[in-house]
Amino acid sequence: MKLAVIGLGHTGLVVAAVLAEIGHQVHGFDIESGKRSRISRGHSPFYEPDLDSLIARGLATGRLVISRTLDEAQADAEVVFLAVGTPAANGDAPNLAEFWSAAGQVVPLLLPHAVLAIKSTLPVGTTDELIARFKAQWPDAPPVVNVPEFLRQGTAVADFLRPERVIFGSHSPAALNVMRVVYEPFKLSSETIHECRPVEAELIKHAANCFLAARISYANELANLCGRLGADYEIVRHGLAADSRIGSSFLNAGLGFGGSCFPKDLAALIKTARDAGSPFTLLEATLAANRAQVHRVVALADEMVGGLSGRKVLQLGLTYKAGTDDTRGSRALELAFLLIREGAELTCHDPAYIPTEVGSDQLFTIADDPVSAASRMDLVLIATDWPEFIDLPWSKIVGSMRSARLLDGRNLLDPTEMTAAGFTYRGIGR
Ligand SMILES: NC(=O)c1ccc[n+]([C@@H]2O[C@H](COP(=O)([O-])OP(=O)(O)OC[C@H]3O[C@@H](n4cnc5c(N)ncnc54)[C@H](O)[C@@H]3O)[C@@H](O)[C@H]2O)c1
CATH class of the missing domain: 3.40.50.720 (NAD(P)-binding Rossmann-like Domain)
Structure with missing residues (x-):
């Protein structure tokens, strides 16, 4: 499948490299040009075991491409993963500025019927808020799936390659079908995949x-x-x-x-x-x-x-x-x-x-x-x-x-x- 990953940090870069490794065509984009050029040369901008070799393999096979613009990354993507940061804000709720800004750029560029898959950890209720906001602006707003990520830094590649459970939180049966196809190469048992609503997916991650x-x-x-x-x-x-x-x-x-x-x-x-x-x-x-x-x-x-x-x-x-x-x-x-x-x-x-x-x-x-x-x-x-x-x-x-x-x-x-x-x-x- 043709996928895009927006935000190539500790989560997004692992997601992009592993999805390319299992056979998808992945375009990655990060707003920081320094990160893009380092990844394009085959190196992770941060230390994570086994990630450099995965990036190098993805680039060599052409299944991982680092795009220079968001438009280029999303051009023909059937699923766009959003993995930008939601950093801590002074001991209270996370700062969602990066997330809302990225979502505002990504959604208008989505192909009709493309799925927006959210990997960023969002406070409970945010995915539904996003759906409501975009419905108000674009009647054809995309189906959204909250797919919380459970990888651990230090073992991130292995964790994402062999997940103990995958959570798909969506109101859209069509989007759930698409996500099952994206994850099909992982060969997961049916008990490993949990389908629910976005609010439950967000709660599972936080809980x-x-x-x-x-x-x-x-x-x-x-x-x-x-x-x-x-x-x-x-x-x-x-x-x-x-x-x-x-x-x-x-x-x-x-x-x-x-x-x-x-x-x-x-x-x-x-x-x-x-x-x-x-x-x-x-x-x-x-x-x-x-x-x-x-x-x-x-x-x-x-x-x-x-x-x-x-x-x-x-x-x-x-x-x-x-x-x-x-x-x-x-x-x-x-x-x-x-x-x-x-x-x-x-x-x-x-x-x-x-x-x-x-x-x-x-x-x-x-x-x-x-x-x-x-x-x-x-x-x-x-x-x-x-x-x-x-x-x-x-x-x-x-x-x-x-x-x-x-x-x-x-x-x-x-x-x-x-x-x-x-x-x-x-x-x-x-
Ligand atoms: N780090 C982890 O172990 C981990 C595990 C599970 C979930 N998460 C969640 O995943 C999300 C990302 O965390 P992270 O640790 O990867 O953060 P990070 O800061 O390492 O990466 C975020 C990346 O997004 C990029 N970015 C920001 N705005 C952008 C935009 N508009 N377009 C393109 N790129 C943009 C940044 O340049 C950065 O490289 C967070 O919500 C976090 O809670 C992280």
């Missing part, structure tokens, strides 16, 4: 992220309690996860959840619930617990070194999680700024960090080599769960530090081994 976020806040507050009671959270976690009703995912304790989705989707559903007169108090507590968690880690660091002011701290990790160079909503980056505010002299190392935050690289030193950077430090603090940190030569690091203190903000390391190596070790709830 999933909010549920996972609630588990993380639960884990963090339980870990904090373990710390107070002298229990080891990791032992408690294993016992908890052994219950098949609970399972092991999203129970890691740490600095709290970040990234470009969880905090924003949580804030959006809280607002939706409040506006609907059905407050979601569990989610309000989830958000409050998350905001507090990074401050608890700062307090722990302060306690370990007897006051952070003037202390030399090496922070390992700045991205919001391992496997990505994304720092949007990163609790690790927030931690870095809080440590500086407390007067720490901060050096940071991250395997993938690209200094994009305004002024961040002027506030702290970036070290390429974490081992030499640890020399003369008062504290090493793990802030992102990069597996690389597990294999660092800790016995070498311990000897070079001014005082061998290790705060494991992601519970990555074995406390017994670290203590035997000579560290004063603290984790989250251990």
